[in-house]
Amino acid sequence: xxxxxxxxxxxxxxxxxxxxxxxxxxxxxxxxxxxxxxxxxxxxxxxxxxxxxxxxxxxxxxxxxxxxxxxxxxxxxxxxxxxxxxxxxxxxxxxxxxxxxxxxxxxxxxxxxxxxxxxxxxxxxxxxxxxxxxxxxxxxxxxxxxxxxxxxxxxxxxxxxxxxxxxxxxxxxxxxxxxxxxxxxxxxxxxxxxxxxxxxxxxxxxxxxxxxxxxxxxxxxxxxxxxxxxxxxxxxxxxxxxxxxxxxxxxxxxxxxxxxxxxxxxxxxxxxxxxxxxxxxxxxxxxxxxxxxxxxxxxxxxxxxxxxxxxxxxxxxxxxxxxxxxxxxxxxxxxxxxxxxxxxxxxxxxxxxxx
Amino acid sequence: xxxxxxxxxxxxxxxxxxxxxxxxxxxxxxxxxxxxxxxxxxxxxxxxxxxxxxxxxxxxxxxxxxxxxxxxxxxxxxxxxxxxxxxxxxxxxxxxxxxxxxxxxxxxxxxxxxxxxxxxxxxxxxxxxxxxxxxxxxxxxxxxxxxxxxxxxxxxxxxxxxxxxxxxxxxxxxxxxxxxxxxxxxxxxxxxxxxxxxxxxxxxxxxxxxxxxxxxxxxxxxxxxxxxxxxxxxxxxxxxxxxxxxxxxxxxxxxxxxxxxxxxxxxxxxxxxxxxxxxxxxxxxxxxxxxxxxxxxxxxxxxxxxxxxxxxxxxxxxxxxxxxxxxxxxxxxxxxxxxxxxxxxxxxxxxxxxxxxxxxxxxxxxxxxxxxxxxxxxxxxxxxxxxxxxxxxxxxxxxxxxxxxxxxxxxxxxxxxxxxxxxxxxxxxxxxxxxxxxxxxxxxxxxxxxxxxxxxxxxxxxxxxxxx
Numbered sequence: 001x002x003x004x005x006x007x008x009x010x011x012x013x014x015x016x017x018x019x020x021x022x023x024x025x026x027x028x029x030x031x032x033x034x035x036x037x038x039x040x041x042x043x044x045x046x047x048x049x050x051x052x053x054x055x056x057x058x059x060x061x062x063x064x065x066x067x068x069x070x071x072x073x074x075x076x077x078x079x080x081x082x083x084x085x086x087x088x089x090x091x092x093x094x095x096x097x098x099x100x101x102x103x104x105x106x107x108x109x110x111x112x113x114x115x116x117x118x119x120x121x122x123x124x125x126x127x128x129x130x131x132x133x134x135x136x137x138x139x140x141x142x143x144x145x146x147x148x149x150x151x152x153x154x155x156x157x158x159x160x161x162x163x164x165x166x167x168x169x170x171x172x173x174x175x176x177x178x179x180x181x182x183x184x185x186x187x188x189x190x191x192x193x194x195x196x197x198x199x200x201x202x203x204x205x206x207x208x209x210x211x212x213x214x215x216x217x218x219x220x221x222x223x224x225x226x227x228x229x230x231x232x233x234x235x236x237x238x239x240x241x242x243x244x245x246x247x248x249x250x251x252x253x254x255x256x257x258x259x260x261x262x263x264x265x266x267x268x269x270x271x272x273x274x275x276x277x278x279x280x281x282x283x284x285x286x287x288x289x290x291x292x293x294x295x296x297x298x299x300x301x302x303x304x305x306x307x308x309x310x311x312x313x314x315x316x317x318x319x320x321x322x323x324x325x326x327x328x329x330x331x332x333x334x335x336x337x338x339x340x341x342x343x344x345x346x347x348x349x350x351x352x353x354x355x
Numbered sequence: 356x357x358x359x360x361x362x363x364x365x366x367x368x369x370x371x372x373x374x375x376x377x378x379x380x381x382x383x384x385x386x387x388x389x390x391x392x393x394x395x396x397x398x399x400x401x402x403x404x405x406x407x408x409x410x411x412x413x414x415x416x417x418x419x420x421x422x423x424x425x426x427x428x429x430x431x432x433x434x435x436x437x438x439x440x441x442x443x444x445x446x447x448x449x450x451x452x453x454x455x456x457x458x459x460x461x462x463x464x465x466x467x468x469x470x471x472x473x474x475x476x477x478x479x480x481x482x483x484x485x486x487x488x489x490x491x492x493x494x495x496x497x498x499x500x501x502x503x504x505x506x507x508x509x510x511x512x513x514x515x516x517x518x519x520x521x522x523x524x525x526x527x528x529x530x531x532x533x534x535x536x537x538x539x540x541x542x543x544x545x546x547x548x549x550x551x552x553x554x555x556x557x558x559x560x561x562x563x564x565x566x567x568x569x570x571x572x573x574x575x576x577x578x579x580x581x582x583x584x585x586x587x588x589x590x591x592x593x594x595x596x597x598x599x600x601x602x603x604x605x606x607x608x609x610x611x612x613x614x615x616x617x618x619x620x621x622x623x624x625x626x627x628x629x630x631x632x633x634x635x636x637x638x639x640x641x642x643x644x645x646x647x648x649x650x651x652x653x654x655x656x657x658x659x660x661x662x663x664x665x666x667x668x669x670x671x672x673x674x675x676x677x678x679x680x681x682x683x684x685x686x687x688x689x690x691x692x693x694x695x696x697x698x699x700x701x702x703x704x705x706x707x708x709x710x711x712x713x714x715x716x717x718x719x720x721x722x723x724x725x726x727x728x729x730x731x732x733x734x735x736x737x738x739x740x741x742x743x744x745x746x747x748x749x750x751x752x753x754x755x756x757x758x759x760x761x762x763x764x765x766x767x768x769x770x771x772x773x774x775x776x777x778x779x780x781x782x783x784x785x786x787x788x789x790x791x792x793x794x795x796x797x798x799x800x801x802x803x804x805x806x807x808x809x810x811x812x813x814x815x816x817x818x819x820x821x822x823x
Binding site for chain 2: 047050051052053054055057058060061062064065066068069070071072073075076077078079080081083084086087090091093094095097098100101102105106146147148149150289290292293296297300301304305308311312315318319
């Protein structure tokens with residue numbers, strides 16, 4: 001296999017990791033007002049992703065950095081071409097990240113409500129826009145002989161890419177709801193499962209349309225397979241959630257995200273950013289770096305990526321315990337000397353269910 | 356419409372300047388506070404003295420508030436190369452991309468994951484393991500500094516590459532040379548020591564402020580210890596900043612002589628060359644009315660000898676015109692001239708305040724007079740400003756090049772992005788950054804004023820400040 005193919009796969013894997021991991025972060029953030037009816041519940045919801053969201057977001061930074069390093073022309077055209085969507089994504093990620101760290105620092109209802117809005121905005125918007133961005137990558141955009149994007153902003157918001165946005169949003173919502181079901185106990189867990197079911201059903205239509213449309217436009221034999229598997233995984237997640245096996249349901253919602261991402265990248269190959277005029281398409285061959293940096297990066301990735309995966313997995317193991325909400329909605333609980341988050345978990349270690 | 360008033364190039368440069376300076380307000384404190392918190396927690400684990408635990412959590416809260424801002428503004432930096440500087444990205448990607456990707460893979464994963472473990476792991480990890488997480492995060496911040504400065508140093512002094520005329524791209528030929536670039540070695544030393552000076556002044560300033568307002572509080576001895584440690588840190592780091600800065604200056608004079616000439620607005624080659632502390636004259640320094648000068652000092656800063664020869668702007672311009680063809684090779688002189696002085700002056704002042712503090716402690720006059728406590732508090736801002744002026748100097752001093760001698764800044768900007776688009780994003784970032792600055796400062800102030808968190812028995816939960 002040539003180095004550019006290897007790095008095409010590596011970048012696909014990095015985006016898959018990003019969508020799998022930050023996918024449930026976005027889901028949790030979006031479901032915050034739905035599942036978090038009282039402050040206790042909202043705090044519990046945020047605590048499920050508290051220790052990990054930042055590490056999850058680094059997958060994006062590494063995906064973008066690896067694109068810069070291995071396919072500089074792809075990085076340059078994509079990031080300048082998708083300027084405004086990326087600007088909005090940046091704004092969303094800024095507000096969301098700050099909101100996570102700052103919302104608990106002042107004990108005021110208004111303060112927290114404002115940051116909760118930032119979390120909602122910061123979760124919904126990228127969840128939609130990443131789908132829009134990838135929809136356009138697959139569909140192809142106007143690129144000229146100098147490899148510069150020549151379309152306007154409006155060109156990026158077409159029906160296909162919007163279906164893509166709806167697909168990522170609903171997939172991430174389902175994934176997030178199942179993550180909550182997996183990480184909490186009691187009332188929140190029960191409602192999370194119900195939401196996962198409803199959102200899961202809503203996911204089926206856009207995902208099916210998006211996959212079929214992709215298959216018709218740019219499909220190959222392999223993508224037919226991954227798309228079918230994605231659909232199967234999605235249905236499996238729905239069924240398993242229904243019968244109360246949220247751990248397996250979560251694994252399958254993650255698998256759905258991974259398989260949809262795989263479908264997109266397989267459909268894309270050997271292009272990396274097709275042009276509406278195919279003579280100017282960016283491909284793995286014309287957008288790549290030279291062999292030497294790709295070889296170095298291959299070694300670095302082979303050595304260090306397993307290490308990263310190991311310690312990130314360890315983090316999830318450290319915080320494997322389910323989070324219980326004391327009291328529940330409407331009930332009084334002692335004022336926050338108790339604090340929240342890990343503190344609460346620590347205090348209630350005995351009552352937390354561990355599976 | 357917008358294009359008639361400003362061009363996309365200027366706006367993209369302003370945007371890079373604004374977002375980078377803003378991002379770098381948080382970076383040095385992230386590096387330094389990680390080590391301060393790690394040191395305090397180490398002291399706790401070694402002595403089990405609860406004061407150290409409380410200090411760990413006090414500075415830990417400030418660390419987290421600061422870190423959050425650094426993290427979110429950092430993503431903008433990475434995206435910005437592609438968004439506003441796509442032709443630059445195409446030109447340098449073969450070389451510049453690798454350290455950037457490695458920074459993510461080797462440093463950011465480490466930092467983010469272990470900071471998450473540290474914030475939430477108080478009652479999940481054994482004290483020693485918990486201590487290890489903050490040390491690993493601190494180590495990660497140094498790895499990050501290494502890679503990003505390797506990337507930046509390549510722009511200052513490109514090594515280990517060849518230019519491919521057919522593709523108009525620089526291609527990596529020796530990654531070892533990029534990672535051992537002499538420019539990078541001195542830049543890492545200078546930047547990391549400056550981070551410690553910044554943090555020392557920060558710790559000393561906050562502790563002094565606490566001691567002034569609550570000198571009778573039970574926390575006073577703890578803050579006294581913190582103040583003293585912060586001052587030592589600032590003084591020792593301050594000396595290291597000066598020494599590393601000097602070797603950086605000497606190296607810079609051989610690699611980018613125009614930058615040193617621009618630092619002094621030295622138009623004619625001189626031997627020995629004097630250094631003006633202050634000048635009144637025309638804005639670009641070409642004619643002066645009055646100046647306060649130290650003889651031979653510029654020679655020393657540039658060459659290490661008080662009698663060294665320093666080349667002037669006119670001579671260098673002539674050389675560059677011969678080498679690179681006709682063009683304007685002059686940086687914006689007033690900017691380089693003043694940013695260079697302010698960097699040195701403000702950094703020096705920060706170290707001096709801490710030195711005075713140490714002297715006062717020795718004389719038993721600390722906590723003492725009001726003026727010193729105020730000076731120490733104001734002193735927090737000095738290294739932050741000095742850091743900003745340092746970056747403004749080194750980046751503006753490299754102009755008109757974005758990659759010295761290889762690619763002009765004007766040739767790196769995104770050709771497809773209009774001024775209106777860049778203006779939009781610039782306004783968006785400026786408004787958000789401005790708002791967040793107010794919020795962040797408010798939280799910092801609040802947390803710094805709150806005093807030490809309540810002493811808790813072993814195994815108890817952490818204070819609410821760490822929770823969501």
